Amino acid sequence: MFRKVLIANRGEIALRINRACQELGVSTVAIYSEADRNSLHVRQANEAFCVGPGSAAHSYLNIPNIVSTALITGADAVHPGYGFLAENARFAEICGDHGLVFIGPRPEVIALMGDKANAKRVMSQAGVPTTPGTEVLESSADAARAAEKIGYPVLLKATAGGGGKGMREVTSADQIDRAFATAQAEAEANFNDGRLYLEKLIKRPRHIEVQVLGDNFGSIVHLGERDCSIQKPSHQKLIEETPAANLPDRVRKMLHDTALRAAKTVSYTNAGTLEFLVSEKQAYFMEMNTRIQVEHPVTEMVYGIDLVKEQIRIAAGEALGYTQKDLRPGGHAIECRLNAEDTERNFAPAVGTLADVVFPGGPGIRVDTHAYSGLEIPPFYDSMLAKIVAFADTREAAIARMERALRETVIEGVATTITQCLTVLGSRAFRSGNYGIDFLPSLMHESPAA
Numbered sequence: 001m002f003r004k005v006l007i008a009n010r011g012e013i014a015l016r017i018n019r020a021c022q023e024l025g026v027s028t029v030a031i032y033s034e035a036d037r038n039s040l041h042v043r044q045a046n047e048a049f050c051v052g053p054g055s056a057a058h059s060y061l062n063i064p065n066i067v068s069t070a071l072i073t074g075a076d077a078v079h080p081g082y083g084f085l086a087e088n089a090r091f092a093e094i095c096g097d098h099g100l101v102f103i104g105p106r107p108e109v110i111a112l113m114g115d116k117a118n119a120k121r122v123m124s125q126a127g128v129p130t131t132p133g134t135e136v137l138e139s140s141a142d143a144a145r146a147a148e149k150i151g152y153p154v155l156l157k158a159t160a161g162g163g164g165k166g167m168r169e170v171t172s173a174d175q176i177d178r179a180f181a182t183a184q185a186e187a188e189a190n191f192n193d194g195r196l197y198l199e200k201l202i203k204r205p206r207h208i209e210v211q212v213l214g215d216n217f218g219s220i221v222h223l224g225e226r227d228c229s230i231q232k233p234s235h236q237k238l239i240e241e242t243p244a245a246n247l248p249d250r251v252r253k254m255l256h257d258t259a260l261r262a263a264k265t266v267s268y269t270n271a272g273t274l275e276f277l278v279s280e281k282q283a284y285f286m287e288m289n290t291r292i293q294v295e296h297p298v299t300e301m302v303y304g305i306d307l308v309k310e311q312i313r314i315a316a317g318e319a320l321g322y323t324q325k326d327l328r329p330g331g332h333a334i335e336c337r338l339n340a341e342d343t344e345r346n347f348a349p350a351v352g353t354l355a356d357v358v359f360p361g362g363p364g365i366r367v368d369t370h371a372y373s374g375l376e377i378p379p380f381y382d383s384m385l386a387k388i389v390a391f392a393d394t395r396e397a398a399i400a401r402m403e404r405a406l407r408e409t410v411i412e413g414v415a416t417t418i419t420q421c422l423t424v425l426g427s428r429a430f431r432s433g434n435y436g437i438d439f440l441p442s443l444m445h446e447s448p449a450a
Contacts, residue, residue, distance in 0.1 A: 001316050002026050002076040002101070007045065008066050009081030011370045012387065013292070014041035017079045020308040029073045031066060033059035035378040040370045047073055054380045060084045061192055063091055070100050077101035077315060083382065086291040087114040087160060088191070103315040105270045105290050113266060113288040115159045117197035123285045126265040128258055131277060131284040133199030140180035144173055146198050153201040156180060158187035158194075162289055164236035165190045169201060202284065204436040205277040207231065208244055209289075210259035211299050213310055214268045215320045222256050222263075223303045224329055226295055228275075229437045230424055232347050238417065238440060239424055240295040241334040242302050245395055245433025247278075255283060262288070271296075271311050277437075294387070297366060298333035301391040332398045333391045336406065336425075338369075339383040342415040343444075349383045350414040352376075360408035364391040364401050377414055385411060395433070399425055 006029040007017045014030060018041060021028045030045035035054035042048040049069045052059030059065075061084055070078055078095050080086040080103070089111035092102040104110065113119045120130045134146045136159055147154045147170060156179055158166025166187030168179040180196065188194035207228045214220040227244035228237045244252070259274040262285065273289045296307045305327075314320070341347040357373045369386030377385075388409065390402035406422050427443060429435045 002312065004029060004046075004073065004075045004077075005103070005312070006031065006066070006070040006073065006075040006078045006100075007041070007081065008060070008078050008085055009083070010036050010039060010041060010060060010381065012368045012384065013081040013083075013294075014039075015044060015370055016368055017081060017308055018044050020306060020312060021079075024309060024312060026312070029069065029075050031060070031069055033380070035376075035380055038375070040372065049073070054378055056084065056380055057189070057192070060381075063094060067094055067098055067100070070095075071098060075100065077103055077312075079103040079312070080291065082289075082291050082294055083162070083190075087162065087289070089114060101315050103270070103311050105268060105272065109266050109268060110290045113268075113272070114290050116157060116161065116287045117159050119288050120199075120285065122266065123262055126262060128262050128285045129282060131199045131202060131286060134197050136195050136197055137180075140177045143180050143196070143198050144176045147173065147176060150198070150200050153203075154198050155201050156183045156196050156198055158183065158191060159197055160191040160193035160195065161187055164231070164234045166196070167235050199286075202277050202279060204438050205279045205284075206244070206435075207237075207275065207286075207437050208247070208255060208278045208283070209273050209275040209293070210255055211293070211296070211307070212259055212263045212268065212272050212274065213307070213314070213320065214263055214270065214272070215314050216269055216317060217319050218267070219320045219323070220260060220263050220268060221320065221322070221324045221327060222259050223299050223305065223307075223327060225252060225255055226293075226298060228295065229435055230430070230440055231437050233441050233444075234347065235437075237295065237337065238339075239334065239336050239421060240298055241332065241395070241398075242298045243329070243332065251278065251283065258283070258285070270314050271307055294337070294384070295335050297368060297387060297389045298335045301333040301366065301389060302329045302331055303327060331391055331393050332395045333389055334395075334398045334402050335387055335389045336402060336421040337384055337417065338386040338388065338409070338411065338421070339417045340377050340385050340414045341383050341417055343417060343420045344415075347417070349379065350377070350416075351379045352414045354385075354411065355413035356410050357412070358408070358410035359386065360388065360405035362401075362405070364398075365389070365405045366391070371411065385416065396431075399431065
């Protein structure tokens with residue numbers, strides 16, 4: 001096992017990694033920007049070092065400063081969390097070059113699968129159904145020609161993207177130039193990689209993803225699926241659940257089997273997620289996230305496995321210690337993301353200082369957060385303040401438990417998504433389990449003040 005791990009991230013995921021390390025007896029090093037000087041992850045780590053000013057480009061994306069900090073502090077390994085450098089193959093490679101273990105898949109696999117266009121090509125060659133699309137686009141003119149061939153509507157997507165960043169829906173030719181420039185700038189700002197590709201936009205599908213884990217000895221398992229169809233207009237997720245409601249058993253098994261086949265095709269190690277668009281007649285591979293997911297807690301609650309600890313153990317050279325037959329899921333889990341966003345202004349980020357902050361408790365409730373009263377919310381990063389997870393024996397009970405938990409929650413000082421989450425949970429369509437990725441925009445159109 002490692003002696004010391006540097007956590008190359010911030011916010012709730014940095015705290016999550018810190019807790020896993022502490023429980024494993026591993027010392028931690030936190031990094032932070034000047035804007036995050038008073039963040040909880042800075043206080044809770046064994047050591048903490050500033051790596052730059054507020055902007056992500058000069059701090060959490062500053063590879064020389066991060067690697068130097070790891071070396072100076074004597075860290076054995078680096079955990080990237082999600083976002084920032086988590087899917088940056090060059091960062092993983094540089095860590096290895098300096099004797100640091102990157103807690104994630106091998107750099108060549110990150111490069112292959114983290115590049116969304118390449119991943120689709122590899123999966124297609126392996127017989128995995130993929131959405132019609134392109135390789136990396138050189139210009140908006142190339143995008144326009146491809147869109148005409150594939151047929152509108154289409155999605156422009158960042159090859160190094162995730163979390164809805166660097167993604168734009170295009171419904172007609174006159175939107176291409178602006179959408180290309182906007183998506184490219186957003187991708188560059190968030191991933192230091194402005195490359196884009198294009199794929200056909202499939203109307204009203206479900207967004208289902210499958211969690212996989214692989215060790216360095218060839219063992220790969222899946223830990224079920226998550227329904228991530230409740231998404232904001234920006235394609236960022238708001239509510240996730242597992243197991244997916246009203247998913248036919250044959251489709252569920254097909255997704256699990258396809259995810260395992262895909263992971264084995266690239267000899268995948270560590271934690272990863274295969275994402276699919278599921279229509280009534282077909283399931284299409286969309287992308288693979290070569291990292292831990294924001295929504296990983298729902299899987300942990302249903303499967304009883306600490307995915308972050310598993311990441312660390314696998315990276316330290318340990319075997320999984322179980323097979324697919326040993327995994328026995330039970331119950332239902334739902335996660336709501338509480339973001340500092342103004343839902344009446346199309347989820348515009350909200351900044352300010354948190355006033356009164358109260359989080360829920362009680363049976364079956366888990367809260368992952370870095371928020372506290374007096375915390376300043378800076379304008380530089382993702383707007384998520386907390387993740388509330390409700391677990392119960394049935395979906396109906398989990399929904400009721402989540403509603404109760406959200407009503408207990410108090411976050412004052414900035415606008416949040418609490419009310420929007422309650423509106424979704426109370427809707428007839430969500431409770432029926434029959435919804436797709438168009439659900440939340442449609443709900444907002446019907447109830448703009450919700």
